Amino acid sequence: MVADRLRDIKSHYDVVIIGSGLAGLTAANCLAKCGWSVLLLEQHYNFGGMATWFRRPGGHIFDISLHGFPIGMIKSCRKYWTKEISDSIVQLKGIRFDNPQFQLQTTFDRQDFTRILVEEFGVAPDTVEAFFNTARGMDFYDDQTMTTRELFEKFFPGRSDVVRMLMEPIAYANGSTLDDPAISYGIVFSNFMSKGVYIFRGGTDKLIYMMRRELKANGVDIRKQVLVERIVVEDGKVRGVVANDQFIGCGAVLSNANLKTTISKLVGYDQFTPQFTKQAKAVRLNNSSCQVFMGIREGEKLDYIGDLLFTSVDPQFDSVRLCAKDVTSRTFSMYYPDTRPGSDRYAVVSSTNANWDDWAHLSEQDYQKEKQRLIETTIAALEKYIPDVREKIDHVEAATPRTFYHYTHQALGATFGTKFEGLQVSMDLPKQIHGLFHAGSVGIIMSGWLGAINYGVIVANEVDSLCCQSANSQGRMAS
Amino acid sequence: MGDQRIKDIILDIIAVVAPDAEVSNVKSDVRLRDQLDLDSMDFLDIVMELRKRYKIEIPKEEYPELATLDSCAAYLGPKLAAVTAA
Numbered sequence: 153m154v155a156d157r158l159r160d161i162k163s164h165y166d167v168v169i170i171g172s173g174l175a176g177l178t179a180a181n182c183l184a185k186c187g188w189s190v191l192l193l194e195q196h197y198n199f200g201g202m203a204t205w206f207r208r209p210g211g212h213i214f215d216i217s218l219h220g221f222p223i224g225m226i227k228s229c230r231k232y233w234t235k236e237i238s239d240s241i242v243q244l245k246g247i248r249f250d251n252p253q254f255q256l257q258t259t260f261d262r263q264d265f266t267r268i269l270v271e272e273f274g275v276a277p278d279t280v281e282a283f284f285n286t287a288r289g290m291d292f293y294d295d296q297t298m299t300t301r302e303l304f305e306k307f308f309p310g311r312s313d314v315v316r317m318l319m320e321p322i323a324y325a326n327g328s329t330l331d332d333p334a335i336s337y338g339i340v341f342s343n344f345m346s347k348g349v350y351i352f353r354g355g356t357d358k359l360i361y362m363m364r365r366e367l368k369a370n371g372v373d374i375r376k377q378v379l380v381e382r383i384v385v386e387d388g389k390v391r392g393v394v395a396n397d398q399f400i401g402c403g404a405v406l407s408n409a410n411l412k413t414t415i416s417k418l419v420g421y422d423q424f425t426p427q428f429t430k431q432a433k434a435v436r437l438n439n440s441s442c443q444v445f446m447g448i449r450e451g452e453k454l455d456y457i458g459d460l461l462f463t464s465v466d467p468q469f470d471s472v473r474l475c476a477k478d479v480t481s482r483t484f485s486m487y488y489p490d491t492r493p494g495s496d497r498y499a500v501v502s503s504t505n506a507n508w509d510d511w512a513h514l515s516e517q518d519y520q521k522e523k524q525r526l527i528e529t530t531i532a533a534l535e536k537y538i539p540d541v542r543e544k545i546d547h548v549e550a551a552t553p554r555t556f557y558h559y560t561h562q563a564l565g566a567t568f569g570t571k572f573e574g575l576q577v578s579m580d581l582p583k584q585i586h587g588l589f590h591a592g593s594v595g596i597i598m599s600g601w602l603g604a605i606n607y608g609v610i611v612a613n614e615v616d617s618l619c620c621q622s623a624n625s626q627g628r629m630a631s
Numbered sequence: 632m633g634d635q636r637i638k639d640i641i642l643d644i645i646a647v648v649a650p651d652a653e654v655s656n657v658k659s660d661v662r663l664r665d666q667l668d669l670d671s672m673d674f675l676d677i678v679m680e681l682r683k684r685y686k687i688e689i690p691k692e693e694y695p696e697l698a699t700l701d702s703c704a705a706y707l708g709p710k711l712a713a714v715t716a717a
């Protein structure tokens with residue numbers, strides 16, 4: 153059985169990619185298009201990593217991370233995937249906020265946020281303009297000492313309501329807090345909250361199916377249910393990987409597994425300099441998530457109440473409260489039939505941020521109890537917007553940090569990769585070990601669907617460069 | 632290789648990596664990014680395409696050399712000469 157999954161495997165590939173998250177998939181596609189032999193190994197039975205979905209009896213289908221992404225996905229999918237994929241991306245127009253400080257609906261773009269800030273929050277137009285321009289001007293190489301809190305304090309002193317509107321969606325999207333660097337906020341904000349929110353029409357299942365088809369067409373050897381146990385390094389150079397007890401040789405490894413796990417477990421600290429090991433150990437992970445999936449009974453309908461609802465009964469935005477087990481700040485993602493054209497089904501997914509430690513150590517009995525409580529409080533909160541939703545729900549279940557860990561092997565169930573410092577460590581990996589690369593959610597700015605895809609391309613470029621160098625030197629040796 | 636030829640190569644690559652870019656009226660001495668709405672991913676694609684087509688390697692620190700068509704010509708001239716001679 154185990155041997156089957158590696159049947160007809162070659163003994164050597166130019167590149168082995170560990171993990172089929174969006175970064176791994178995209179890097180695989182780019183490298184195959186560059187002409188390299190690529191093997192992609194995924195431990196789960198589905199490809200996609202956190203870009204995933206699941207089905208339940210009764211005709212239910214749930215998307216895990218298809219809540220919304222920035223407009224840049226259209227361009228990236230067209231360039232690094234196919235026109236067909238990019239053509240399926242559509243805008244979500246009904247984004248709602250409902251909390252004790254304000255209730256509003258927005259199209260989630262610069263123009264509309266400007267209108268809201270000026271007309272409803274009474275902020276001076278010049279200030280709004282300056283804020284947007286400052287955020288847009290930020291890049292990775294700028295000052296990293298200013299915090300997001302300080303950025304808001306500079307432009308909107310004392311305005312916790314403005315901070316909430318500008319910060320809450322970003323905190324949901326990547327787990328960042330007011331203490332994270334202002335530049336990580338500015339970069340994500342400019343991508344995300346300036347030209348609307350988009351999703352993939354057809355659902356995550358269709359997207360991953362299309363990507364898989366494309367990978368096959370481009371000659372990538374893709375295998376699932378293959379857990380890579382080890383990356384083999386000799387004399388500071390990558391030699392291959394061990395998976396299902398089998399050695400597979402390669403010139404380069406691109407790990408899409410969690411950054412910290414890649415360094416500590418797949419390779420082992422002993423292969424790195426003490427200085428780098430120290431840096432890697434110091435990388436902080438982002439928080440995890442909880443979700444409640446509610447499938448509506450066949451034949452029942454839901455009225456349109458918006459596409460994405462950022463709701464809370466907490467008095468103010470509070471990064472700590474946002475992850476608490478008794479959190480009230482949650483995003484409801486509404487899936488109407490047009491999410492999957494041809495379907496007549498409705499689903500609602502509630503997402504909240506969460507701490508690994510609050511969930512990891514519960515006894516099985518307490519764990520089930522806490523899951524049930526999460527489900528109960530979530531349905532109760534949803535009843536405010538859809539009063540008869542309880543009767544319409546046919547299937548409900550919850551996912552917790554433990555669930556995310558189980559399916560993606562992300563350390564501590566981290567759903568948004570690492571804090572800012574993780575990006576430098578990820579980028580420095582090839583300087584430590586020849587032929588070793590990492591791509592995947594890191595550094596806040598490289599997380600989310602778009603961040604993961606783009607980082608996959610950025611790292612594929614480095615891998616391509618290395619493969620060209622090795623091919624050249626081998627060519628010279630042969631001639 | 633003449634400067635004009637190098638500029639044509641760059642414009643040709645831009646037309647491939649950024650199909651929406653309007654490449655017919657590009658000024659040689661103005662930053663490409665400002666004229667064509669190119670982002671950092673587009674520049675990365677240009678780098679990859681130059682490697683693919685001409686086996687030219689551009690280190691990350693030297694990406695700014697690709698800012699304008701003029702700077703592209705000055706920077707890539709010797710590199711292209713080296714690979715075509717080899």
Ligand SMILES: Cc1cc2nc3c(=O)[nH]c(=O)nc-3n(C[C@H](O)[C@H](O)[C@H](O)COP(=O)(O)OP(=O)(O)OC[C@H]3O[C@@H](n4cnc5c(N)ncnc54)[C@H](O)[C@@H]3O)c2cc1C
Nearest residue numbers: 171173174175195201202217219220380409592593600601
């Ligand atoms: C609840 C939730 C909601 C989200 N909502 C959104 C959203 O609305 N919009 C958005 O843009 N982003 C969202 N995200 C974030 C987004 O999904 C992720 O940032 C992105 O999908 C991460 O991709 P990745 O390439 O970093 O890797 P991952 O998705 O983490 O994939 C890594 C893959 O590697 C595999 N793997 C790990 N170790 C091994 C091993 N040793 N051997 C073989 N395979 C291995 C894993 O099984 C996994 O498939 C959400 C995330 C979560 C969890």
